Amino acid sequence: MSGLGGRDIGHRVVVRHRIPGGLTDVIGVLQAWTSEFVTVRHADSTLHEIATGDVTAAKPIPEMPLRPVDVDQLFLTAALGRPAAETAHIGQWLLRASSGWTGRGNSLLPAGIPGVPVADALERAVAFYTERNLRPQAQVRVGSPPDQEIRALGWVDARPEQSDVLVMHTTLDHVNAKPAYEVQVAERPNDAWYATAFEGPVPAVAPQVLEKAAKTMFASVVLDGRVVAVGRGSMTGHWLGVDAIRVSADFRRRGLGTAIVQGLARWAGPDGGRRTYLEVLLENGAAMATYTRLGYQEAYRYRYLTNR
Structure with a gap:
């Protein structure tokens, strides 16, 4: 099967093969390549297992162009991928509280319609956060109508x-694509995962937030007998959200963060994943460069607003 090899696993390919009555092509991501079978995942997540002896031609092909994203939908999807410990609603607006840990977990998400005048909705939000001894905050897409x-x-x-x-x-x-390191994935994080994900004590509410989403997976890379890189993946519809990526200080600049993203993507693909998102501070130049090299592009920006 000239033109393909194990190095192409995770990349788009076209495979021409024999079927009763003729030939046909399958285009998709190469999932497996052995001496007996070739497995290709179509864009709709259907797996095609083709006997190697039936393959007449195969080669890598360019990746599909990145389609525009519905930013309103992604704004809400990202919130669902990392739900807060406590939630409430003002119409379609989402109130989130997580004992003060992270901005996303302790802010109003003004997505949709509040069902009341915005000023009244904000008064309710202030009361919600004041009752919990939290600073009132709203997470807003920069330049969006709610921001204004x-x-x-x-x-x-x-x-x-x-x-x-x-x-x-x-x-x-x-x-x-195939990671340069072996990436282990598990449905629940262990103590070693948390020890790598956090510097110092783990916030008491963190496990509830990180493990609360309907479908999550926790990735790690073990080198020299210890966990040196971790990350979290969550599935919301066909979207894979990637967060909580952290690499131990003495193992950075070795491509471990990239491996974590790739490992989580490989978990999500067979489970119906089609697209992926992540968040990064604009000032984090190193992470920005890594994600850009992987093919990520900006969908939108957000900030936090407060009344005091």
Whole structure:
């Protein structure tokens, strides 16, 4: 089967093979390549297992162009991929509280329609956070109508010293190449995963937040007998959200973060994943460069606003 090999696993290929009455082509991502069978995953996640002896031609092909993304839908998808410990609603707006751990877990998500005037919705949000001894915050897409409406009512940047957060997206075809390291995935994180994911004590609420999504997977790389890189994947529809990526300080700049992303993408593909997103601070140049090389592009930016 000239033209393909194990190095092409995770990349788009075209495989021409014999069927009763003639020949046909299958285009998709190469999932497996052995002396007996070739397995290709079509864009709709259907797996095609083809006997190697029936293959007449096969070769890698360019990745599909990245399609535009519905930013309103992705804004909500990202929230569902990492649900807060406690939630409530003001119409379609989502209130989130997680004992103060992370901005996403402790802020209003103004997605959809609040069902009441914006000023009234914000008053309810302030009361919600005040009751929990939390600073009122709203996570807003930069330049969106809610961003403008909430600012017009006197809310200001909650973190003026911090850059925007970028939400980046791509297709799994761009990021599911074979990792350079063995990536282990598990449905639940163990103590070693948490020890690598956090510097110092693990916040008491963190396991509830990280493990709460309907479908999650926790990735790790073990080198020299210890966990040196970790990450978390969550599936919402056909979207894979990647977060909580952390590499031990003495193992950085070795491509371990890239391997974690690729390992999670390979988990998500057979489970119906088609697209993927992640978040990164604009000021984090190293991470931005890594994700851009992997094929991620900016979908939108967000900031946090507060009334004080």
